[in-house]
Amino acid sequence: MNPTVLISSIGRRSQLTACFRWALHGLGFAGRILGADAAPEYAPAAYLTEAAFSVPRCTDPGFIRSMLALCRREEVTLVVPTIDPELPLYAAHRREFEHIGTTVAVSARETVDIARDKARTNRWLLQHGFPAVAQASPEDVVENSSRWQFPLILKPRFGSGSIGVQKIWSLPQLETVSRREPGLLVEEFAPGQEHTINLYVNRSGNCLCAILHRRIVVRGGEVSTGITRKHAGMIDLAQRIAEALPGAWGALNIQCFLAADGRIQVTEINARFGGGYPLAHQAGGDFPAWLLREALGKPVDERFESWQDGLLMLRHDTAIFVTPQVAPTQRQNQEVLDGARQVQHVMRSI
Numbered sequence: 419m420n421p422t423v424l425i426s427s428i429g430r431r432s433q434l435t436a437c438f439r440w441a442l443h444g445l446g447f448a449g450r451i452l453g454a455d456a457a458p459e460y461a462p463a464a465y466l467t468e469a470a471f472s473v474p475r476c477t478d479p480g481f482i483r484s485m486l487a488l489c490r491r492e493e494v495t496l497v498v499p500t501i502d503p504e505l506p507l508y509a510a511h512r513r514e515f516e517h518i519g520t521t522v523a524v525s526a527r528e529t530v531d532i533a534r535d536k537a538r539t540n541r542w543l544l545q546h547g548f549p550a551v552a553q554a555s556p557e558d559v560v561e562n563s564s565r566w567q568f569p570l571i572l573k574p575r576f577g578s579g580s581i582g583v584q585k586i587w588s589l590p591q592l593e594t595v596s597r598r599e600p601g602l603l604v605e606e607f608a609p610g611q612e613h614t615i616n617l618y619v620n621r622s623g624n625c626l627c628a629i630l631h632r633r634i635v636v637r638g639g640e641v642s643t644g645i646t647r648k649h650a651g652m653i654d655l656a657q658r659i660a661e662a663l664p665g666a667w668g669a670l671n672i673q674c675f676l677a678a679d680g681r682i683q684v685t686e687i688n689a690r691f692g693g694g695y696p697l698a699h700q701a702g703g704d705f706p707a708w709l710l711r712e713a714l715g716k717p718v719d720e721r722f723e724s725w726q727d728g729l730l731m732l733r734h735d736t737a738i739f740v741t742p743q744v745a746p747t748q749r750q751n752q753e754v755l756d757g758a759r760q761v762q763h764v765m766r767s768i
Contacts, residue, residue, distance in 0.1 A: 420449045421495035421710055425463070426485070426508075428453035428470065431500055432463040433696040438498070440699075441706035452492060454485065462738050476504035482511050489520040496713045497522045498691070502578040505530045505689055521713035525619075525689045526665020533670075533689040536575050536603055543684055546662055548655065550684045551675075552606040556596035559604045563589055571605040572596070579693070580639030608685060610677035613649075614641065615656035616698035617670045618705050620718050625660040626708070627722040628653045629698035631731075633673075640693030642733040646701045646726060652682055659687070669695065669705045697731040 423438050425431060435451055442449035453470035455461040464470035469492075473484045481504075489497065497520060499508050508515075509527040524530065532542050536553075543550035551571075559566050572595060574582045582599070585607070586592045596602055611632055618627040630652055635643035656672045663670075671692035674684045691705070699705065702725040708718045 419495075419714075420447050421714065422450045422452060422493055423496045423498060423706075423710070424452045424454055424489065424492070424494045425467070425498045425500065426454050427476070427499070427501045427504060428455050428458070428463045428467070429461050429500070430463055432466055434498075434500070434691060435463045435466050437696060437699045438706045438710075441704060441710055444704070444707055445710060447710075452494070454488065459740075465738050465740065476501070476507055482507055482514075486511075486514060486518065489515060490518045494520045496520070496710060498709075499524055500691060502534055502576075502688070502690065506534060523668045523709050523713075525663070525667050525670070528664040529666045530689050532663065533687040534576060536573060536577065536686070539687050540603075540605075543659070543687075546659075548659055548662075548684055549682050551608050554604050556592055556602060556604055560589065560593060566604075566606070569607050571607055572602050573605065574599075575601050575603050578639075580636070583639075605685070608675035608677075608683045610675045610681075612636075612673065612675050613647075613652060614644075614692055614694050615652060615672045615674070616692060616695055616703065616705070617656055617660045617672065618703065618708055618722075619660050619663075619666045619668065619670060620708070621667060621712055622719065623661060623666065624719065624721075625657040626718065626720065627703050627705075627725070628656045628660070629701055629703045629725050630656075631694060631697050631701075633694070641697070641731070644694055644697050644731050646697065646729045648727045649676070651680070652676060655682060655684070659684070663687075668709055671695070694731070697729065698725070700731070701726040701729045 439451055450468045453464040453467040454473045455464055456475045458464040458470040458472050471488055474481045499505055505524055508522045508524040509530045512522045515522050532538050540550050540553040568587055570586045572584050572586045613630055613632050616629045617625055619625050630649055631644040631646045633641045633644055659672060660666055669691045671688045673686035674682055676682055711718050
């Protein structure tokens with residue numbers, strides 16, 4: 419059996435697509451990588467797949483029905499969600515996908531809900547004794563302003579990719595912004611360096627791998643310059659959080675700050691592949707291969723700690739050029755795909 423992987427909301431996730439292709443080859447499979455997107459003709463990574471398909475947006479009532487039909491028709495082995503809004507849907511319907519022979523790489527609904535709702539994330543962390551930033555509603559901060567020190571962080575409760583996150587310098591600014599944009603949360607400004615820990619949790623709920631990188635330069639909510647580092651305290655904390663989450667499975671990531679005095683404060687939990695995962699992959703953590711193995715019913719239970727420390731990632735933009743009336747279909751993708759494989763082989767051998 420040659421597995422078929424479908425990357426959902428594939429968009430710009432060309433490096434994640436490459437990671438799954440490497441995983442297929444590393445496991446000895448020919449396999450296929452497919453993409454699904456609301457507008458695949460404008461999704462760069464769609465042109466690096468064997469075929470890509472147009473599906474409704476995840477906010478559309480027909481999204482799950484369309485994905486189920488696509489997975490059944492294409493005999494998809496593994497669906498890989500990539501954006502936060504689709505996670506609750508996949509988590510709620512994963513049994514239906516299992517019924518047609520498709521595994522969705524998503525945690526249980528309880529973990530997805532904890533991660534999706536930033537207020538719930540903060541409460542859950544504190545209730546379980548994990549260090550988190552102080553958080554409140556804008557109204558509470560205004561009423562108790564003497565307890566808060568500016569600058570503060572203002573963020574959407576159900577935000578994603580750092581969209582809408584802003585620094586607030588004064589009480590009048592907080593009042594103005596919160597009136598204009600409802601549904602925001604206020605957090606204390608965490609001092610120190612920001613880090614992401616990419617985590618892999620197996621079917622048994624054991625965190626097998628935690629790869630940490632410092633976020634040096636962030637663009638559009640994703641790290642564009644980062645470096646791996648081994649910090650025992652943050653790694654241990656992230657593993658304990660991952661194993662405490664109810665029904666976590668697969669790739670997750672945690673964001674936290676490390677202050678100069680060694681204090682750690684957690685700010686985010688994401689129940690999906692993070693934008694900086696390719697750095698963890700290049701450092702040695704082969705999450706796609708582990709997902710594929712578990713989706714095929716093979717156990718993955720060995721801890722992986724021998725990842726490369728001090729690996730620097732420097733991202734840059736590239737472009738795909740598409741001639742008129744060319745859509746990302748199987749036949750039309752092949753030439754681009756062959757060229758991409760050559761580039762991926764060179765990158766992997768570095």
